Amino acid sequence: LGKRVPPELKIFLLALAIIDDLGAIIVIALFYGHGLSLLALGIALLVGLVLLLMNLKGITNNTLYILLGLVMWAAVLKSGVHATIAGVLLGLLIPLRGNRESFHELEHSLHAPVNYIILPLFAFVNTGVGFGSVTAKDFTDSVTVGIAAGLLFGKSIGIFVFSKLAELLRLGRLPEGVGNIHLLGVALLGGIGFTMSLFIGSLAFECSADACFSLVDERIGILLGSVASGVLGYFVLGAALKKKQR
Template identity: 40%
Template structure:
């Protein structure tokens, strides 16, 4: 049951990856066409929302980032809780190597960025941008390039991307909280506490949880803290126990029912509203500025070096074992796929460079360019590994 839920999550993420890429490509083409003013007019159009005393006006792009993306992080938080308590990561022996790989995927890209930006106060704070991995696109490339590779490889990639994205978002959300309104933050904490206590009520109506999520989000957006953190925190409060004998738990119900909408609607919409930028006024040499160079090299070199290098180190030190039936060449290919930052690095970069339009545009270009190259290299290595399996037979591994 646990393995089926894990693989179902992987398949949904894989299926949405191509849609994400198509949405981003459409945004880039539209932003550089004669109809570009309509694209930018759409994402910059302001939409007011008023519910009682709550009133807020944001652009379409900001609403997608601040109101829809937290739903993705809600599902991600629930998936992380499920995998650790009941899923593929509940075994310490299975958990050790992918966690070591995830640690490498966090440290090496961040250090790569800092090595190029440490003396640049304006951009040094963006070190978390190359730490994130776009799970959907990475899974899609793996499925297209090498569909017959063993399932443990997909679960390894899921673990690394899940851990790295959560840490990157939490770290960056905390670093760029801005002016924190402590009363609103206390209200969010109180609402989270009530959600956690409600977990003891096994037959609590679904509507109570939905209302609780909205209340936490409303307090958080008023507090100045990233609403992505509210999504993750809410996901961790959902109980994993069954509501009644023979029924799914609240967590698996929410996760299974919400994930397809997130994968096929929320993430593509975010890709569409965040990936579009005009080439006019920008040249390739701008990628050599410290911020985009740090992000690009962090994703393209830091990620595979960190993921593969720490996996190898963990195996040599006998801290963890390679996933069953998986080769080192396949793990290297997954290391490059983890360098596909795309929507997640765009999201983290939005938080880090939101007040610097030039750096934000440069970083956006670096994320897209590095993600495309990482996808090509990772896909080529995995396709090579699959052909090698076909020649030698799976029994040889």
């Protein structure tokens, strides 16, 4: 769809994806931790405080932030809270003011390895669906159908309804030239849930004698729901943009 998509819709979808991932990380931190260690948690908080003071003092040494971030990650991992929360905290504590060149340099250096190595590897490892063992029954299992429907209908309806509610309450408004059909298309695209959905699924359905079947069904449901959301969102948004051009 390229440049035909209004910049406001791109920003909205990007913000939605970021908030969605942050919400997932908070859920992981709160509900999938094991055996809380107060000592390790205290060390993590202390390192976080040091990072905050560095931020307030305007220190922009990226190497120092990364090294302390690794210490905080290890402490959070040992604390029993899921270590993904350390990455979020580190991102929030890296200063944006002052030497902006330093921040952009860090962002640029992380862009390629994260997008072309880490995320694809993460998705590949967490998908792990052995299609040789998949049967027709797996596609109609309640876990598969529930997850696929949740992504396709639950997320898209939630995004659309609450966006309209925010508009009615005057908390926001649709940009000029953007209508409900555009919002519906973006809401459907918001139903794509891949990396974090797979991650939470792997935590929720730990593989045991009985649960491995649920883990396979969960991954099939995520794939089906994400593909359906992406395809429908593409066609709905594409139709809206063609109508606008006319």
